[in-house]
Amino acid sequence: MNSIETDSSTDFTVVNDVLEGIDLSNEQRLRIGNRTTELLDLDRSIVALRSALEISQMDVAEAMGVSSSSVSQLESRPLGNIKIGTLSRYLTSLGYRLKLSVTRTTDELAAKA
16 A cells, blocks of 8 residues: 655645555546545535634634634644544534444455455
C-alpha cells in the first residue's frame, strides 16, 4: 500500500497532484475524486447550515463554551481535520445531532483484513 506524507502547511488544490505517480486504477481514482468532492461540499455545508439557521458564530461559541474566534477557526478547517467530538458539539449548538454508522462494504474486504 502506498502512502503520502504531508504536513498541515501543504495545500493541494487538485487531488490528482497528490495521486500523481501512485499506481491506481481508473475506478479507484474516480472513487477518490468523488469522495473528495463530497468532503469539500460537506466542509462548506456546516457554515451554510449555520448561516441558513441565522445563528451567529457568537451564539455557537457560547453554546460550545469557546470563543467566537475558535468557532471561526473551526469553520475554516477542512472537515476531515475536525475531531468528531468537536463536530458533534458544533452541530448540537445548531440543534442537530451527529450520528455515525459503520457498515461492512463487502465480504471480500473483510476477508483481507
